[in-house]
Amino acid sequence: MRRTLPGAALTLAALLVASGCAEDAPPQAGGSTSTEGGGSTCGNEVTIDEVTSVGLAFDSGGRGDLSFNDATVAGLEQAQEEIGFEATELSPNADGSNRGDLLRQLADAGNNPIIGNGFQFSEDMDTVAAEYPDTQFIRIDGGPSDCANVAVLTFAEPQGSFLVGAAAALTSETGVVGYVGANTSELIEGFRAGYTQGAQAVNPDIEVLTATLEPGPEDGYNDPAAARVAAEAQIEQGADVLYHASGSSGVGVFEAAAAADVWGIGVDQDQYNTIGDPALAEHILTSMLKNLDAAVYESLTTIVEEGSVDSQNLTLAEDGVGYSTTGGFIDDLVPQLEEYKQQIVDGEIEVSATPAS
């Protein structure tokens, strides 16, 4: 009996190592904005004559997450069809600790450019970019990089949130709208700020109820039960349109909205299409779109045309963010929303990225 003990312990330990831990936050609707370590520049300005192989490292969730990663894949595949390159996709392990290794693996295989999907690549990508100074890296989301060979694509989420906030206020009959955010990180607060400003632009007296799932700047993307509790409370207080910036937790908001026959607003992707449940989709008024696919496609075609690509903040003007009309629930609001959009593009309305309160 005694001899079996180390064997069993070893088996368990092996399983433990093999399995890892899957507590990572999914990348939808952001996460904490990263700060860059060190002020030194790294890497070289890269010029690519011909794009033959592109590497893509996914964020947690991998291909088939119906969200962030799948949107990037769509952009990649669209570019692949036109340009005709080899694409290599890699998924990080469940806790995302091997992101740096994935990038190295892709670089060693000669992929150029290499796309890292999600703000969580921030630090790893800068480290690897210094090790492979002649490879072009593209990061979706995250803070600015000091490396010359890292291009960061970011999105003006507050602007998109402004428009769905306006749509919410125009749709609301009670004068009360709700918002459920995953946490209090700068990025997520940007969604709230834009939404509130948009709602108030339509109706200065509107009441915007706010709930935050996690008190700190992290997590909150995987707790649909908490999101539903928060949403139900807001509905009880009269809210009839609810926006969420909480990744997978948002399902809870839609469940609450569907149960009470009020509206929910999606985020990142057109959730009317991705929610996968007609009963819920019928209660998704619109979605704040982050056009990842377009951004990836654009950056790849830019490399083909110009040989290099630069960091870019994609705003309403570049259609980097927007709103969806799928389902036809806001068709009659489109003229008004387009007007607001034009005003933002022209700079007549400035959307602040920090909430007033």
Added chain:
Amino acid sequence: MTVDTSERTAVPAAPRRRLSRGRVLLLSVAGVVLLLSLTRVVTGADVLTSSGTAGALLVLALPIALAGLGGLIAERAGVVNIGLEGMLILGTWGAGWAGFQWGPWAALLAAVVGGALGGLLHAVATVTFGVNHIISGVAINLLAAGFVRFLSELFLVGRSGGGATQSASIVGSVPRVSLPVLSSGPDLLGRLEATRVPVLADLGGLLGGLTRDVSVFQVAAVLLFPLVGWMLWRTRLGLRWRSSGEAPTAAETLGVDVVRIRYLAVTLSGALAGFGGLFLVLFAGRYIEGQTGGRGYIGLAAMIFGNWRPGGLLSGSLLFGFTDALRLRAPDAVIALLLLVAVVLLVLAVVSFVRHRRVATVLAGATGVVALLGWLLLDSLPLQVVATTPYIVTLVVLAVASQSLRPPRAAGLPYRRGQA
């Protein structure tokens, strides 16, 4: 919130005046309602005792409580089960996988089986192979988290819109019930709540919320607590069960099959945690990876808070659930909690003082005064503080009551058959 410290296993030596179990329960419930009512009236935070809060409380507390109950029955048989989180995860995956195809009843079955398999693994490791309980439990937590991703890739991706990190929506619905007359139809409790009369309205709100439109699964889950209490302390099997956790070698000499009981206990423990996972999935409408969010660990904390007893465990879970519900439902009203905490701690301080326990008196008194000052001086509480409230209360309760808290004596200790 009240920790019943009566020692049932000990034979009362002298006829001491002692309240019956029912009275203690009734008194503590009355005390809690009174306290909540007082806080509501003083602070004007109606949300404290609204039926909506009570409903949310049930939703948020049950997964914690069921995981805790799983931990309780395992530890009562002598096996520490820190793998509850992993079994909860297996339960959620099972519920999601079966639920989107065949509805909630299949989800129930799959959740329970999923959790039980996790428990069985823990039993094999700890009981048969004598692996350290903590190591095996931690391994199961990590294993489950990774294993469900693997399962999702195999069985969820592309099916009715499922993905690598989520299942499709659960189909069908669970039958829901209300108390006749009291919380449906004439809805007496609802009318009581609407009166806003102190105590009566609070009672109406809380009871109404807990009995209106609840699913039969929730009813069954709540009934499990008295059932487990009865089984452990009122039946022969329960006696054997607890003696396996208190003195397994002694039990063995008396003919108790400790190994079999421990297998049963740990497997059931996993099944209960899996059942807890079912509620998370049903409420959210689908399986989402990571949706357990550490509730299994909180269940363990609630179990310790409750002194390894179903009643205490349930109150601990309600405490965690209540803070959670309040934080999510009314972030502005949570400052009222401080007054509540202050009153509880000050009462605790007085009790400790009467019992001549100086350290406890000072500890509870000081924390109570800080809470009271906080309530008087602050306009709002940072969310971080709110989220930690139940943990602070648990710590204080543990510190104050540690002398009367007693885990099963043999829990976590190595045991081999035939060493008696």
